[in-house]
Structures are given as structure tokens and as C-alpha cells.
Amino acid sequence: MLNVGKIEEGFVLDHIPAGKSMSIYYHLGLDKLDCTVAIIKNARSEVMGKKDIIKVECDINTLNLDVLAVIDHTITVNVIKDGEIVEKRVLELPLELKGIMKCRNPRCITSIEQELPHIFYLSDPGRELYRCRYCDEKNSERF
Amino acid sequence: MRHLMNPMDFSVEELDKLFDLAADIEKDPKKYAHMCEGKKLATCFYEPSTRTRLSFESAMINLGGSVIGFSDAGSSSAAKGESVSDTIRVISCFADICAMRHPKEGAPMVAASRSGIPVINAGDGGHQHPTQTLTDLLTIRSLKGRLDNFTIGICGDLKFGRTVHSLVNALARYDKVHFVFISPEELRIPSYLREMLWDKALSFEEVIRLEDVMPRLDLLYMTRVQRERFFNEEDYVRLKDFYVLTKEKMERAREDMLVLHPLPRVNEISVEVDDDPRAVYFKQVQYGVYVRMALILTLLELV
Numbered sequence: 168m169l170n171v172g173k174i175e176e177g178f179v180l181d182h183i184p185a186g187k188s189m190s191i192y193y194h195l196g197l198d199k200l201d202c203t204v205a206i207i208k209n210a211r212s213e214v215m216g217k218k219d220i221i222k223v224e225c226d227i228n229t230l231n232l233d234v235l236a237v238i239d240h241t242i243t244v245n246v247i248k249d250g251e252i253v254e255k256r257v258l259e260l261p262l263e264l265k266g267i268m269k270c271r272n273p274r275c276i277t278s279i280e281q282e283l284p285h286i287f288y289l290s291d292p293g294r295e296l297y298r299c300r301y302c303d304e305k306n307s308e309r310f
Numbered sequence: 311m312r313h314l315m316n317p318m319d320f321s322v323e324e325l326d327k328l329f330d331l332a333a334d335i336e337k338d339p340k341k342y343a344h345m346c347e348g349k350k351l352a353t354c355f356y357e358p359s360t361r362t363r364l365s366f367e368s369a370m371i372n373l374g375g376s377v378i379g380f381s382d383a384g385s386s387s388a389a390k391g392e393s394v395s396d397t398i399r400v401i402s403c404f405a406d407i408c409a410m411r412h413p414k415e416g417a418p419m420v421a422a423s424r425s426g427i428p429v430i431n432a433g434d435g436g437h438q439h440p441t442q443t444l445t446d447l448l449t450i451r452s453l454k455g456r457l458d459n460f461t462i463g464i465c466g467d468l469k470f471g472r473t474v475h476s477l478v479n480a481l482a483r484y485d486k487v488h489f490v491f492i493s494p495e496e497l498r499i500p501s502y503l504r505e506m507l508w509d510k511a512l513s514f515e516e517v518i519r520l521e522d523v524m525p526r527l528d529l530l531y532m533t534r535v536q537r538e539r540f541f542n543e544e545d546y547v548r549l550k551d552f553y554v555l556t557k558e559k560m561e562r563a564r565e566d567m568l569v570l571h572p573l574p575r576v577n578e579i580s581v582e583v584d585d586d587p588r589a590v591y592f593k594q595v596q597y598g599v600y601v602r603m604a605l606i607l608t609l610l611e612l613v
Contacts, residue, residue, distance in 0.1 A: 274435045275416055276414040280395075283420060300416070301415060301419055302435070303415075303437065305501070
């Protein structure tokens with residue numbers, strides 16, 4: 168059994184589906200942070216069989232959790248202060264996503280006007296479906 | 311300040327008011343002949359269009375206003391690389407209202423978000439064409455007397471045809487409208503429209519043969535297969551004459567079935583059908599002017 172020490176201040180992302188931690192690492196921009204990050208892959212889980220865990224020592228408010236919700240809103244976010252869990256954040260699918268996904272429709276205005284922000288709206292929460300705010304094209308990006 | 315990006319921007323009640331106004335304009339055009347005096351409409355057309363642009367211009371002139379603008383991207387600053395956002399900021403200094411057509415989907419929405427004047431989407435790529443939809447709805451309401459309780463067949467290019475997408479969205483808000491989508495496999499309605507109809511539990515069917523469904527239709531909306539929407543010329547050539555509405559096919563239709571078409575027509579309606587009283591696509595063009603007049607007055611808050 169591999170042991171990774173407790174963190175004093177930061178957050179722990181738990182119950183990440185096995186194999187998705189590296190995608191989350193990059194999409195959350197953790198590679199750009201100057202803080203301690205521990206990635207645990209294929210940890211044993213009674214519920215999931217195998218799971219990934221990410222521990223990060225930084226202020227949680229520096230992160231855009233929307234992207235996490237899009238990847239998998241069932242991931243558990245534990246906020247840690249003084250070495251203890253002080254909050255469990257529930258992730259909800261954001262109604263709007265800005266700058267996270269790119270519209271791939273060659274007919275969309277974003278294909279020629281590079282400075283426009285790529286904005287998607289939640290068109291079908293049941294199917295977790297997002298559409299481009301400009302052209303209504305379905306998001307085809309996979310995390 | 312209000313804009314018109316898609317037919318859903320107006321509630322059913324607001325559309326009723328708009329159509330009442332258009333009907334009054336039809337009845338007594340002189341009453342409205344000076345209502346836009348001193349006002350300017352900018353027609354910013356980044357792709358060629360004759361009828362939509364002229365319909366807007368005619369509408370503004372009928373209201374006593376004047377018109378400025380450009381009719382293709384080559385004669386605008388877009389050719390120099392200017393963004394839509396910058397163009398609309400400039401146009402806002404010249405005009406009181408803008409009608410914009412653009413080949414890229416969402417361009418009028420970008421313009422509206424930066425504009426100091428009302429922007430009307432006059433067609434954005436294969437996406438939306440709301441004023442055509444208002445035209446279609448006004449035509450149906452004026453000639454059928456209602457916007458609910460009918461079966462409408464929509465035939466041709468249902469994949470890229472923006473008039474179809476806007477019309478389906480708009481009619482989906484009225485009671486007991488049954489849609490019959492008639493298209494070749496390659497040009498079926500896009501998935502987002504199908505999902506919208508499923509979600510709202512609206513009744514629709516998708517078929518390939520026009521002849522079979524003709525006797526059941528109250529309205530037939532024909533569309534053109536548009537060359538400019540295809541990346542591949544071979545596909546266009548294969549599909550362009552898939553449907554041709556002829557006198558023989560009209561014989562299978564009800565006596566009160568109306569044929570609409572957003573025009574221009576190519577081969578999909580034989581010219582021999584033009585004399586049939588049920589062919590109302592040229593009347594539809596006139597309704598397009600009335601509804602654009604009503605829209606300009608509404609967005610400029612002059613009524």
C-alpha cells in the first residue's frame with residue numbers, strides 16, 4: 168500500500184474514475200501551478216473498484232471547478248484546512264462554460280474571429296449536452 | 311434595446327402583436343408611410359442576397375425611412391480584416407437599426423452583443439433566418455387564419471436549410487402542429503431539432519417520398535437544395551433535383567393545401583404549379599415586406 172501524506176491546506180479530489188486524473192490535471196491547469204500536487208492512480212475503492220485521487224496544496228478558489236463538473240460531476244471535492252476536511256463541495260453542471268471547450272463547427276463565427284470567447288450553454292442537463300452559444304452546434308470535445 | 315436573432319426572441323403573445331400590426335399595415339399602408347422619417351436602416355450583407363435585402367429596404371422606404379449598407383463582404387471593411395464587432399460599432403454611428411446577413415453562424419449575435427442599435431439577423435449561414443420565419447408565420451396566419459392545429463410537410467434540404475430550422479422552432483410553440491419532414495437521407499433535419507421535438511413531445515415523422523404524404527398535408531413548405539452549403543459539388547449535383555413538385559403531385563393534395571417556398575426557386579417547383587391558387591409563394595414575398603415593416607417599427611419602439 169502506497170502512502171501519500173496529509174495536506175494542511177488545499178483540496179482533495181476523490182472518486183475520480185480510474186485513468187481520468189491526468190486529463191483533470193491538465194484541464195484544471197494544475198501543471199501551471201507552483202504548488203505540491205499528488206496524483207494517485209488506480210487506488211483501491213470499495214465502490215468503484217479502482218479510482219484516481221488528486222491532492223493539491225493551494226487555495227481552492229484559484230481553480231475553475233466548472234471544468235471538473237463537465238468531466239465528471241460525481242467527483243468529490245474535499246476542501247482541507249489545518250489538515251482537516253472542512254467542506255465537501257457538490258459539483259453541478261454549469262449553465263454556461265466560457266473558454267473551456269472549443270467550437271469545431273467550420274461555419275461558426277468563432278472559426279474566423281479568433282478573439283471571440285468560445286461559450287457553450289447547457290442545452291440538455293439529462294444528457295449533459297452543451298451547445299455553442301453562437302451556432303448551436305453540439306460540443307464534440309471529449310475530456 | 312431589443313434585437314432579433316431567432317424567432318424565439320419573441321414570445322407567442324409578442325408575435326401575435328407583431329402580426330396584428332403587419333395585418334394593419336397591409337390594410338392601411340398610408341397610415342405608416344411616414345413613421346420612420348429621419349431614420350436609417352443599415353443593410354450589412356456579407357453574402358449575396360437579393361430578395362431579403364430588397365425586402366428590408368422596401369420595408370424601410372415604405373415607412374418613410376432611408377437605407378444605407380453593403381451587399382457583399384468584398385465591398386465592406388471585412389475584406390480588410392475588420393471584425394464583426396468593430397463593424398457594428400461603426401455602423402451604430404451611422405444608422406438607427408441594422409439588418410445583418412453573414413455566412414458564419416452566430417455573427418449577428420456577436421454584432422448584437424456590441425451594438426448600440428437594434429440588430430436583426432437577416433440569415434447566418436445554415437443556422438437561423440428569423441425574418442423569413444416571421445414571413446412564413448404571417449403568410450400562414452393570414453391565409454389559413456390560424457397558427458395551430460395543422461399538418462405541415464417540410465420538403466427538401468432540411469439539414470442546411472436555415473429557413474426550415476427557424477420555422478420548426480417557431481411552430482413548435484403552437485398547439486397541435488404535426489411536422490412531416492420530407493428529405494433524402496443525407497439532408498435530414500439536424501439532431502438538435504429532432505431532440506427539441508422529442509423533448510417537447512411534439513408529433514413528427516421523417517419520410518423520403520413526397521407523393522405518399524401529399525393527401526395528408528394542410529401546408530407544404532418546399533425548399534431549395536443550396537449549392538453554397540455544400541463542401542462537395544458531387545453531393546450537390548446528386549441531391550439538387552431530388553424533389554420536384556409538379557401538377558400531377560398537386561392533384562394528390564387537398565383543395566385547401568397551401569404551398570409555401572422561401573424563394574428563390576430553382577427546379578423544386580415546376581413553373582406549371584405557379585398558376586394553381588394553392589401556390590402562395592409569391593404572396594409570401596409581399597407578406598415579408600409587411601412583417602419587416604412591423605418588425606422595424608417594433609424594434610425602433612415607434613408603435
